[in-house]
Amino acid sequence: MEGPIRMTVTRAASAQTPQSHPYVGMWVTEDGHVRHNLLPNGRYDEARGSRESAYRGRYRVTGDHIDYWDDTGFTADGTFIDGVLHHGGMVLYRRE
Structure with missing residues (x-):
């Protein structure tokens, strides 16, 4: 009889790599x-x-969408x- 089967679970690359998009924040x-x-x-x-x-x-x-x-x-x-987000009738400004 062979030993136990071992499985390795890894996350998708997109879940590990943060976005560097300028709108993040x-x-x-x-x-x-x-x-x-x-x-x-x-x-x-939100x-x-x-x-x-x-x-x-x-x-x-x-x-820009x-x-x-x-x-x-x-x-x-x-x-x-x-540089201003228009969403659902609202206007949102970037907070640093």
């Missing part, structure tokens, strides 16, 4: 109520008011214009 409405954190792994975390992580999901940036796929199933999109 925190985007905030002028009043600070809505905050989009575009994470380097292609996920986002806070609204005192509600942290109100929405979470994945995103993809193509040129961003598509969102929320974990609950809805989709949304936006456009970066002159």
Whole structure:
């Protein structure tokens, strides 16, 4: 009888390599109520008011266009214009 079979599980390369896209980071409405954190792994975390992580999901940036796929199933999109994110009637600014 042969020895036990050993399996090695590895993560996909895309999960290990952070994005270096210039839009990765925190985007905030002028009043600070809505905050989009575009994470380097292609996920986002959106806070609204005192509600942290109100929405979470994945995103993809193509040129100056961003598509969102929320974990609950809805989709949304936006456009970066002159360093400002326009999304769902909101205007979000880059927070350093």
